[in-house]
Amino acid sequence: MVRTPPATRAGSHHRAHIDRDGGSGLDLQRLQRRVVSALSLGQIVGGVGTGATMSLGALLVVDVSGSAAWSGMAATAGTLGAALFAIPLARLARTRGRRFSLSTGAILAALGGLLVIGAAVLVSFPLLLIGLTMMGAAAALNLQARFAATDLAAEANRGRDLSLVVWSTTFGVVLGPNLFAPGEALGAWVGLPALTGGFAIGVLAQITGVLVYLAALRPDPLLTAHAMAPALKDENGSTKPSRGMSILRTNPGARRATITIALSHAVMVALMGMTPVHMSGHGSSLTIIGVTISLHLAGMYALAPVFGWLTDKWGEQVIVLAGQGLLATALVIGILTADSRTGVTVSLIFLGVGWSASTVAGSALLTRTVEARDRPQIQGLSDALMNGAGAAGGALAGPILALITFQGLSGVLLILVAAVTVIHHRTPRDR
Template sequence: MSADTFPETDRSRTVQRKVVRVLALAQILGGIGTGATMSLGAMLVTDVSGSAAWSGMAMTMGALGAALLAVPLARLAQTRGRRISLSTGAWIAVLGGVVVIIAAGVRSLPLLLLGMVLMGSGSALNLQARFAATDLAAEASRGRDLSRVVWSTTIGAVVGPNLFGPGESLGEIMGMPPFTGGFIIGGIAQLLGAAVYLVGLRPDPLLIATQARDAVGGIQSRTDGTSVGGFRLLRSSPGAKRAVLTLASSHAVMVALMAMTPVHLTGYGASLTMVGLTISLHVVGMFAFSPALGYLTDRFGARLVVLAGQAILLGALVLAMLGSNNDVLVAVSLGLLGLGWSASTLAGSAMVSQAVGSVHRPRLQGVSDSLMNLAGAAGGAAAGPVLAYIGFNGLSAALIALVAVTVIAQIGRR
């Protein structure tokens, strides 16, 4: 037996079922925390800065924070386990919410943006949680276990935005600045999520996997590769390169088009109701079909699901390009965009877990999440100028190049 594997026992199966349930519950809470504050961040930045031109910085700073914190949280997971790493990520997100509220009170844009960076920890831990679902997963069910955790995010993502009203009412009662009440609800949800991680992830799935590997491989397995950095692993593994490229490229495509769709729709007179419906369809596409995609990943392989996801992304971009001034076609294209992203990132995440041995996985996963978030931040930042110069249909056409790069990388693998 390889030191990169461990024997699947009745105990490991029982622990794995518990781990998936705990991660799913914590993801619901984390989704509520993120959903209750995501749109508020853009409005709060606009209010504090006095200019709508700064509104996109809320998402950009959040993505940057997720990228910066992904690797440290992954290193913490490798040394202390998922329980400590995930709960620490939630606490950092809560600290970010506190900084945001203080910044709103003193009307400081730099402090507000710093708070958004810290709140990016919520996104970083959500991404790490999907990898935690694979620590003890059997090879035949890895995609399904991962998908169950991803799917649970749907609940929080739907519930969170509906807490805007109660959050503002709470803020008024507490005498807080406008658009900050939701951060109280988001912080409470993150604290509850941290408690779920701390209490529920006992025993820790990553530590169990490490101990089992050590028992098989002996002292050598405890020392081999522990000092190897994630970027070095990425350079040395063709499979890791393809997986991370898939995740980064797909995320950049999704963020770039999604971020500019509300701007485009309202720019030619679409109602806010239509904008809300379009984004809702997008969120449904991102998360609702995860279990089916997880099954397909296990049944037919991650590579085939990635290629299917890229085909769906291509269809979404073509539809957005040809129907850019039709509300219904844009809404359908955003739904397909979410579905293509879901297929590509779920299967791409499975590829990351398969690319290297278990001793290396946390570091590679951290680098993967970091690069994925950086790509999203870059995509969102670049999308604005591209939209201004060549329009929504031009932006859609330009993003096809990223899809082509991913497809070539997957088809051309050896």
Template sequence: MSALDARARVRAVHRRTLLALVACQILGGLGFGATVSMGSLLFAELSGTPALSGMASTMSTLGAALAAIPLARLAQRSGRRLSLSTGAALAAVGATLTVLAAAVPSLPLLFVGIAFIGMGNAANLQARFAATDLAAPEHRGRDLSVVVWSTTIGAVVGPNLLEPGEALGFALGLPHLTGPFVLTLLTQLVAVVVYLTVLRPDPLLLANELSLTATKTTAESDGKPRRFYIFAVVAVSCSHAVMVAIMAMTPVHLTEHGASLTLVGITISLHVAGMFALSPVFGILADRLGKVQTVLIGQGLLALGVLATALGSDSHLWVTVGLALVGLGWSAATIAGSALVTESTPSALRTRNQGRNDLVMSLAGATGGALAGPVLAASGYPGLSIAGGVLVAVVVVASLVLRSRRDLA
């Protein structure tokens, strides 16, 4: 095969890969969009106390943490095709277990079911890195952000399927609050089929075969100090912890203040729109302005978000505005930080370090979700928001340390 034919083949596979990833991210958004909100309410109902409502986010992110390294190793050994389809299949199993947990009822089984759904989220996280396997170095941020952006469609619609999902569950004779998990089951089964049929040839295996990643990035990656990778992991993890904690407790806070499920769904939809809708903008900024600078833009948005939720906790409007800003901040920090993880890692270690980043990110989210309930019970929604502001400050200080070394991405 000539060099020209090889480049044409790579471009064709890359385009097809992006299309498959986009389709499955939409399915993931539809399937997972309501699970955290409904999971929080389901935990509160089965346990009899709102203090455990944060365990929905905790178990989801813990499941993602548990699956991050195994799925990364599976990708390194057998390719993205098998790794991503396995993650989607685990999410389908989790949705089934969650419905069974409500039917029994069994709180321990609910813990397991939500954790399995989180394993599917680990595959969704890995999908953003799959977008960079065959991407040109100067377009990594853009291509990664396109996959993240595609989640917008399903994720914005997903929370608004709370009541239609409940109607479906009622029609099927399922327990209260479990209808949306049927949608999760269906969408993830479709995602399995898409991954298995479309990701041929596998983008990661093809990149390894042609040594494209090593050829394009060895000098760049080897020349960037390891502290950039550490900063990226800290920034992504802290931003994720803030987002998970605030988002997980918002449905509980709103419903305790008389909000309807429809209003909760709208609020979460706007938050999720903030997380994903402007992803391409932040991807382009990361490529052109710099990864560290874009992470700091994200921290500024997060700071404004937690300020709004702290000072306007009694206002549905200000809570909604604040949650949307938190989503925007998460988007900027996650996209730029994830691109920096790839850029600052030698190709031979890239998949492993991507998995480690997702592991730490998910553990941070699990910790944030676990502590969010007790913090909400002890100090209210404003106290929870202030705690999120502390994590924002940690990332800003880390960037100042990085800047003091006179190395900016």
């Protein structure tokens, strides 16, 4: 069982003397509120940039490469970038704090956006892929932000604080794709190539995020938490943090949480990614497909605070299993109503809600079951595995869809959901 420092126990009103980052006699509750507000604002502006470029990436890849066959590389490059940057950014967080790590991620994403614009000017497909991969740092920092919300959170409010940061992404996800026209107007005004105006907005949004993190995350929440935590020693008498893979081997709770997050993400990405293809093949218009995906995205983020509150009230295990039940419901609906537009839309809504419950509760479980000194390492590894699983799910979903149809894909994914449920029942509990 993880030992929680006295100053961070549920309902604690203690003040702690902190020597790092110039902090002294800090009101931890007030600091935590400011941290959550800063992270939420960073998620909103970063989400606007990501949302503005998400719908343009595939179009720009086709325009630069000259072939529609490469259109899927936009999402693949972004997911790969998120996986590649997750662990380095987590290491930066451990050594330099969340403020430096999140700012670095936003800077990398902004540089990636500039490379994308440069690739369009030069009509360079390799440079475009590099830029899109670097922009994956935005997704990596967005995932890290949810964990940053738990660094100083009281145990009774950990799920709530984490979920509020996840929820704030809703604004960017909804607003971003609607900036297509303003982006193109901006691009035309400054003389940028077609389809790059949204990326210019993304660059500006990431720079704004850098300013938010640098200004508001003082004192740094992770460094403050480390200063408060006791110098725990392992069996060899060392106080150095453990490696992520070592934690997974020896900590059943962390292993269970990581598997939950990764496989739930793989299921979500696989089904969501193939839904537009399936619906298009059944005669659905782009408008109907767009509404379906928008409802799915709303399901992913809009109810996150509800699942955060329920996680704090009923425990991570209950909400993880509820999330798996929602994912299973989505897949069963997909199997039974694959030829119905309404049925597929309902399936995608359940898919988003199930992902939300599983991710919020799984992330809270991962934080609770790991010592404070080890959290950045295992959190970064979890995010890398999450994105790697998502990339694998997206890559394998296409051939499965072609071989055994939408119903078959849903059936295969249902097996993964069942596997997560079995793991949660059979793994020894830590509470």
